[in-house]
Amino acid sequence: MFSGIINSAVSAAADVQKPFNFFSSIIDNTVGLTGESVLFCTLTSTVLGVIASILYRFHNPRPSRNLMVTLVVLPVLVQSVIMLVSGSLGAGLAVVGAFNLVRFRSAPGTSREICYVFYSMAIGLATGMGYIGFAILIGAAVGIILVVLGFIPAFSVTKSARSIRIVIPEDMDYTDCFSDLFKEYLSSYRLILSKTVNMGTLYELRYEVVLKNSAKEKEFLDKIRERNGNLTVSCSVLAENHEEM
16 A cells, blocks of 8 residues: 555656656647647637738738638637547548548639648647647747748739730830830839730730839829820739649
8 A cells, every 4th residue: 555655656756857848749648638728729729820810911912801711710620620530530531521522612822822721720730639839839930931031022922013004006116115214113014915906006015013102103104195195004903823733
């Protein structure tokens, strides 16, 4: 009897002396899920999902509100699924089949949006297995990478990009007729299309441009109208390329 008490005390003292592991799971496999562990994992998933949604909002010129909501809810949903199928092979296969059905019902998005979806899913997978420290680390590390890349011009999305359509007479040389205006109002420009219209009596030019100052857009278009004989000039927001994966 006394030996059993002594052994229990020694094992308890050894457990107390064990260093805390930040990356260990808070879910005890012997006990299983508890209300405290589920609540703490859900709270962590929600907070990290909100952070992912905020990062998506401020690094996209035209964010999707539906995707913003999805990024908040997705970690909690993935966490719930992982907790439910833990240790059940049949339930895991059923969930895989359900995810395949969702895949074919979803609209294609950009590679950037898919990256954010996987970002939220990784958070949900980590919290679903109880690895709160790992989820926080991945959420912080990937978030910092996305923020840093957002401030690098080569990786950031230009918010002032425009598509300009200009119609000019056929006898007007379009190669450098607007060069001085472009240098004055634009930080960059690129001719992407030139074609004849109206039975060859007119030329239609399309440019991808970035305005130095968006407030001077009307002034810029008026200067072009004065030069092309008041023919059609249109300016629209440049549609972002959708790299389907």
